[in-house]
Amino acid sequence: MxxxxxxxxxxNLHNAAAAAGRPDPALLAVSKTQPAEAVAALxxxxxxxxxxxxVQEAVAKIDALAALGLEWHxxxxxxxxxxxxxxxxxxxxxxxxxxKLVAALxxHRPAALAPLNVLIQVxxxxxxxxxxxxxxxxxxxxxxxxAAPRLQLRGLMAIPAPWPxxxxxxxxxxxxxxxxxxxxxxxxxxxxxxxxxxxxYPEAIAQGATLVRIGTALFGARPRPA
Ligand SMILES: *Cc1c(COP(=O)(O)O)cnc(C)c1O
Numbered sequence: 001m002x003x004x005x006x007x008x009x010x011x012n013l014h015n016a017a018a019a020a021g022r023p024d025p026a027l028l029a030v031s032k033t034q035p036a037e038a039v040a041a042l043x044x045x046x047x048x049x050x051x052x053x054x055v056q057e058a059v060a061k062i063d064a065l066a067a068l069g070l071e072w073h074x075x076x077x078x079x080x081x082x083x084x085x086x087x088x089x090x091x092x093x094x095x096x097x098x099x100k101l102v103a104a105l106x107x108h109r110p111a112a113l114a115p116l117n118v119l120i121q122v123x124x125x126x127x128x129x130x131x132x133x134x135x136x137x138x139x140x141x142x143x144x145x146x147a148a149p150r151l152q153l154r155g156l157m158a159i160p161a162p163w164p165x166x167x168x169x170x171x172x173x174x175x176x177x178x179x180x181x182x183x184x185x186x187x188x189x190x191x192x193x194x195x196x197x198x199x200x201y202p203e204a205i206a207q208g209a210t211l212v213r214i215g216t217a218l219f220g221a222r223p224r225p226a
Contacts, residue, residue: 030215155192
């Protein structure tokens with residue numbers, strides 16, 4: 001997959017949303033394995049939000065680019081022993097999937113920073129290989145996040161299975177949208193449904209994604225596999 005200019009990708013997002021009668025989703029530029037220079041180049045074109053998978057790699061870029069005032073999202077699996085570093089550096093953590101992580105992030109979010117925005121990652125296709133909680137675990141996890149003053153519950157994130165059949169992909173995205181609507185009814189501040197990547201973002205937007213996470217379609221193939 002070759003890279004699209006930022007303006008073309010934004011137009012694609014707009015067109016997919018307009019076709020579904022939905023508001024434009026936010027774009028998270030997934031910069032894992034990309035050098036800080038590539039992030040800075042995209043930031044110079046107006047992109048503000050970037051997603052990273054590996055805490056240490058991200059912290060180096062966050063520190064190097066601090067003067068740009070970018071918004072950083074952790075989208076990769078988070079080990080509890082990295083929660084302190086993550087809580088100190090990120091604006092959002094999208095991969096919260098267990099109570100222990102809620103406690104660790106809440107304990108380590110510095111008082112000088114705004115509350116950490118949190119998404120609950122859901123293993124929507126019940127895959128052994130994927131992190132994320134089961135759909136039925138969302139309410140208890142949401143309550144725990146809500147009870148933590150240093151954390152702000154914003155919604156849900158998922159990485160559905162790459163089903164070859166469009167209908168199964170659509171069903172997974174639709175189940176996520178239904179879960180989000182149920183969660184938002186109980187927690188009015190919830191406003192974010194993070195789903196859709198380079199290969200499937202139009203389908204995710206059609207089902208109500210409010211934020212898409214796009215790496216390859218924006219940066220081109222990653223310098224090393226991730
Ligand atoms: C790498 C990654 C992405 C971006 O994937 P592309 O196919 O390169 O767009 C999105 N979400 C998560 C969780 C990722 O790890």
